[in-house]
Amino acid sequence: MNPATQRFSVRTSRREEYVDITDSVRSAVRAAGVTDGICTVFIPHTTAAVTINENADPDVQRDLVHAFARAVPNTGFHHSEGNSDAHTKTAMTGSSAVVIVEGGQLLLGTWQGIYLCEFDGPRTRQVWVKAVG
Amino acid sequence: MNPATQRFSVRTSRREEYVDITDSVRSAVRAAGVTDGICTVFIPHTTAAVTINENADPDVQRDLVHAFARAVPNTGFHHSEGNSDAHTKTAMTGSSAVVIVEGGQLLLGTWQGIYLCEFDGPRTRQVWVKAVG
């Protein structure tokens, strides 16, 4: 077992989008060498988050962007950077996802993928992965 | 200590409801045999989630359904299955809950219960539980 935190980066291309990072998380878990336990995927930013959602129809990710924009309109805020909608969406979505590891593999449902949620891009984002047994 | 992931299923009865799964999670933690550590409750679906909320007045769960429906109206979406509101509520609520285990018991606040959140039922849903020490 390798106690180091696994790290990789993701380049986003729009202000708001969902980027599938499932394969990169799988590789990180293999590198960690944990057979049975849990894996934490952590996003060290305050205007990007991580979620687990449908990996089949890309319209779902497009609809998530629409629904969050409607729930959190970017008006009436004080923060001078003009991105308080992104901070709020991050608080609603969460900075970490926890997935079970069994037999060295991520245990996900059939339709689940792990997504970096970009709320204030395009930027280069970091993803940290830590598995414990 | 039993390294296997504990699994159980829940039959929901409406499109949207909160089902108390606290007792089943307690049993899963006992079966895992972990004395001190943390327990992850994971929902392997993309239109159902897990939350920790009030276990006393059932009106709270009814109000949660109302509040999430108002924040995420099911209109203006592209996904052909017509359930993008459910995908969004899942992203807002989360696919996992993490609870501390102490002395072999779940450590919860007085008024806290663990709930499966059904956002697109009725269906049979799976719940996976993994405790690590």
Add this chain to the structure above:
Amino acid sequence: MNPATQRFSVRTSRREEYVDITDSVRSAVRAAGVTDGICTVFIPHTTAAVTINENADPDVQRDLVHAFARAVPNTGFHHSEGNSDAHTKTAMTGSSAVVIVEGGQLLLGTWQGIYLCEFDGPRTRQVWVKAVG
């Protein structure tokens, strides 16, 4: 390594506010003596939550209060205590945060702080911290 759950309390001063608890969580992790692993910050209440968000401009926390109040207006509810907005915000934000521990230190991004989210104060709130290696 100390298997006990670390606990501390926070006195809030308004109905809704975000209180930076990063330093207290750091102390709890040091007391736990875990060098490499993950740390769970758990809030044992149903009208308060925990989030990780910007630690620089206090306007961000003020904007979070505004954005959540707009997404979850406190009207149309049945729960007799009159705080179903707070229960909903707790479900949206989450009762736990998971942070990676490396070299005995919390691994956070440059602009990240850990916040207790008070949604129905002022009250005295408990925070439980458990690190596992």
